[in-house]
Each structure stands twice: as C-alpha cells, then as structure tokens.
Amino acid sequence: YEIRLSLVGSEMCIRDRYQRRVRVFASKNHYFFCYEPVTLKKIFDRIRHFNSSTSPTSSTSSFSYPKQCGPYAIRHVRDLTVGYDDTSADLKPVLPVSSSTEMITFYFDNGGVCTLRGSGTEPKLKYYTELSGQSDSHSITSTLDDMVRHIIDNFLQPDQNDLVPPRD
Numbered sequence: 001y002e003i004r005l006s007l008v009g010s011e012m013c014i015r016d017r018y019q020r021r022v023r024v025f026a027s028k029n030h031y032f033f034c035y036e037p038v039t040l041k042k043i044f045d046r047i048r049h050f051n052s053s054t055s056p057t058s059s060t061s062s063f064s065y066p067k068q069c070g071p072y073a074i075r076h077v078r079d080l081t082v083g084y085d086d087t088s089a090d091l092k093p094v095l096p097v098s099s100s101t102e103m104i105t106f107y108f109d110n111g112g113v114c115t116l117r118g119s120g121t122e123p124k125l126k127y128y129t130e131l132s133g134q135s136d137s138h139s140i141t142s143t144l145d146d147m148v149r150h151i152i153d154n155f156l157q158p159d160q161n162d163l164v165p166p167r168d
Contacts (some may be wrong), residue, residue: 022134023132023133023134024132024133024134024135024136024137024140025130025131025132025140026130026131026132026137026140026141026144027128027129027130027131027144028129028130028144028145028148029126029127029128029129030126030127030166031119031124031125031126031127031166032124032125032156032158032163032164032165032166033123033124033125033163033164033165033166034118034123034124034125034161034163034164035123035162035164036162039161039162039163040102040118040125041102042161043125043155043156043157043161044081044102044104044116044118047065047066047104047116047155048063048064048065048079048082048104049062049063049064050064050065050066051064051065051066051067052064063079063082063084065077065079065086065104066106066154066155069106069108069147069150069151069154069155070146070147070149070150070153070154071150072108072109072110072112072147072150073108073109073110074106074107074108074109075107075108075109076106076107077104077105077106077107078093078095078104078105078107079093079103079104079105080093080095080096080097080098080101080103080104080105081097081098081099081101081102081103081104082097082099083097087107101117101118101120102116102117102118103115103116103117103118104116104117106151108147110131110133110143111131111132111133112129112130112131112143112144112147113129113130113131114127114128114129114147114148114151115127115128115129116151116155116156125156125163127148127151127152127156129144129147129148129151130144131143131144131147
C-alpha cells in the first residue's frame with residue numbers, strides 16, 4: 001500500500017512538471033483583397049508614421065511605428081521593406097530587405113507576433129499571427145482572436161481602405 005501511494009505521488013509530481021512546461025500555440029492567418037497598389041502603400045506608410053504628425057519620408061529616423069494595438073503593447077518592430085529592426089543595435093535587420101515588397105512584423109509584449117505583407121503575386125494584403133503561452137488553449141485562442149480584431153481595426157482599416165474580405 002505504501003509503495004502504491006509513493007508511485008501515485010511520483011506520477012502526480014511528473015504530470016505537474018510536464019504541464020508547467022507545455023505551451024499552447026495558436027495561429028490565425030488570413031487576407032483581404034487590396035486591388036489598388038497605391039492603397040497598399042498608403043496602409044503601410046500610415047503604419048510607419050503611426051505616432052507622427054509629419055509626412056512620410058524615406059529616412060528610417062523619421063519612422064514612428066505603433067507602440068500599442070488596442071490593449072496590446074508592441075515591444076519590437078521589424079520592417080523588411082525599409083530595412084528597420086529595433087531588436088538590433090544598429091536598427092538593421094538580419095533578414096533580406098526588399099523595397100518592392102511591403103512587410104512589417106510586430107512583436108507584442110504578451111508573446112504574440114503579427115506579420116503584415118502584400119502578396120507578390122495576387123492583389124492581397126495578408127496577415128499572419130501567432131500566440132503561445134502556458135494558459136489553456138481556449139484562453140490563448142480567445143486572446144489571439146482579440147488581437148487580430150485590433151490589428152485589422154487599427155492597422156488595416158478595411159472600411160476606410162476598401163479592402164475586400166474573401167468569401168470563405
């Protein structure tokens with residue numbers, strides 16, 4: 001009887017350790033149709049000058065990326081269109097830069113990541129989001145859904161920019 005209690009206690013201890021290490025991962029990826037290239041550029045330029053009253057210029061020192069998206073604080077930004085990455089000391093990204101393709105990635109304080117980019121082959125503005133954590137899957141998914149709603153409302157602004165959702 002004592003051996004059985006000892007084994008049951010060990011099993012519970014192992015299970016507790018395992019559950020503390022397991023992370024839940026959620027992603028939500030989708031797109032809007034954006035039929036005007038000028039609109040796509042306008043959306044990304046607005047994001048680059050989000051906290052600024054100055055007009056867009058090509059100098060990375062003039063960029064003013066968002067620090068917040070709804071209730072979610074943004075920790076870092078990488079913009080592979082203009083060559084900006086605030087995680088590096090020189091503010092230059094390690095990844096290749098392409099001025100012909102719009103692409104900005106946001107890293108949130110809660111561990112969420114969102115990449116916005118224009119499709120190179122179709123008239124689409126795509127978003128890729130992910131969030132992981134040690135909460136239950138419903139909590140992670142719910143938080144990610146809320147983050148995506150704020151990203152769409154604050155950054156993409158489909159109504160103001162005539163973005164068309166897919167029919168699926």
